[in-house]
Amino acid sequence: MTDDLYDRVAGRTLRELLAEHPVAADFFVNYNLQNLRDDLPLAEALDYADENTLIDFGLDKTTVLDQLVLFLRTVAEEKQTAAVQEITILGGRTKSGEAEEFTLTIQPGEIVSIVGPTGSGKSRLLADIECLAQRDTPTKRQVLVNGRELADEKRFAMDGRLVAQLSQNMNFVMDLSVGEFLEMHAKSRMHPDPAKVAAECFAAANDLAGEKFTPQTKVTQLSGGQSRALMIADTACMSASPIVLIDEIENAGVDRRQAVRMLAKNEKIVLISTHDPLLALMAGKRLVIKNGGVHKIIETTPEERESLAQIERLDTTIQSIRNRLRSGEKITPDTI
Numbered sequence: 001m002t003d004d005l006y007d008r009v010a011g012r013t014l015r016e017l018l019a020e021h022p023v024a025a026d027f028f029v030n031y032n033l034q035n036l037r038d039d040l041p042l043a044e045a046l047d048y049a050d051e052n053t054l055i056d057f058g059l060d061k062t063t064v065l066d067q068l069v070l071f072l073r074t075v076a077e078e079k080q081t082a083a084v085q086e087i088t089i090l091g092g093r094t095k096s097g098e099a100e101e102f103t104l105t106i107q108p109g110e111i112v113s114i115v116g117p118t119g120s121g122k123s124r125l126l127a128d129i130e131c132l133a134q135r136d137t138p139t140k141r142q143v144l145v146n147g148r149e150l151a152d153e154k155r156f157a158m159d160g161r162l163v164a165q166l167s168q169n170m171n172f173v174m175d176l177s178v179g180e181f182l183e184m185h186a187k188s189r190m191h192p193d194p195a196k197v198a199a200e201c202f203a204a205a206n207d208l209a210g211e212k213f214t215p216q217t218k219v220t221q222l223s224g225g226q227s228r229a230l231m232i233a234d235t236a237c238m239s240a241s242p243i244v245l246i247d248e249i250e251n252a253g254v255d256r257r258q259a260v261r262m263l264a265k266n267e268k269i270v271l272i273s274t275h276d277p278l279l280a281l282m283a284g285k286r287l288v289i290k291n292g293g294v295h296k297i298i299e300t301t302p303e304e305r306e307s308l309a310q311i312e313r314l315d316t317t318i319q320s321i322r323n324r325l326r327s328g329e330k331i332t333p334d335t336i
């Protein structure tokens with residue numbers, strides 16, 4: 001890797017680097033390089049590093065610097081995405097071209113649901129947020145981040161980092177075990193303790209999944225529900241994306257209420273398109289979509305929250321009927 005940052009890092013002494021990026025201390029501790037000479041440029045100081053220590057980590061002098069540059073870049077990206085304090089959606093046009101008169105600002109930790117008939121435009125609204133629309137999609141909506149418009153450069157630079165999308169179908173192409181997959185992801189996100197965060201994420205995923213699995217299970221062998229549980233936990237525990245979009249996770253074989261709570265607890269902005277009353281009412285606000293436009297914004301009332309407990313009981317009954325049918329039992333009026 002030869003680029004500016006690499007050259008700058010290689011030419012700094014450890015002392016200078018730590019003064020500029022105190023967080024880099026974690027990196028050196030992780031690779032057992034905390035005693036590196038701090039009076040020489042890093043590229044030279046590494047000549048004095050214990051070769052066996054480097055070999056233990058599968059590294060050499062050049063790859064240590066590559067990893068350090070990657071670490072510093074990831075930390076910088078994380079800072080940028082963590083700095084999202086709010087997003088604002090400005091109305092555009094309905095399918096018939098009428099003005100859509102609403103402005104909605106959403107902050108981290110908030111859950112907003114999107115309801116409306118089939119084909120009304122729920123997924124389109126999620127897609128507008130995903131691409132940080134700037135009046136250039138069929139709806140002509142605009143999405144502001146921290147109250148500001150995004151110039152194309154910034155918009156595309158943020159692409160994929162700001163927004164995580166969870167949908168019904170998740171496919172894995174790598175043949176790793178669940179444990180390996182999570183640890184690989186934790187390492188690529190430069191977590192200081194990848195094994196610990198991978199274990200936490202595994203526990204969270206298993207909590208969400210209807211059928212349990214082990215860290216040794218291959219990701220390609222997970223059922224649809226299990227892989228969704230894994231991706232939801234992964235997004236909650238590891239992803240730096242501050243905005244999570246969920247397109248219909250009903251019947252997904254995961255504990256969907258807990259999944260949404262888990263994401264919101266991790267200070268994400270969560271938007272869910274749903275036909276499921278439980279998810280719709282769990283949100284603080286719901287957007288009602290009609291004919292491609294936001295027709296109403298309703299705050300969930302205390303009465304609605306009270307009804308939620310009753311709906312949860314109904315839902316538990318339906319789930320138990322589903323489980324009985326799955327295990328080959330017959331359904332009688334007393335089961336209900």
Ligand SMILES: Nc1ncnc2c1ncn2[C@@H]1O[C@H](COP(=O)(O)OP(=O)(O)OP(=O)(O)O)[C@@H](O)[C@H]1O
Binds near residue numbers: 095139293
């Ligand atoms: N304001 C709009 N202007 C133009 N086209 C729109 C607008 N809103 C939605 N559409 C288009 O209408 C179609 C249906 O919308 P969408 O798929 O978002 O519906 P949905 O509510 O998610 O449906 P379902 O519940 O069946 O998944 C899409 O082709 C979408 O691009």
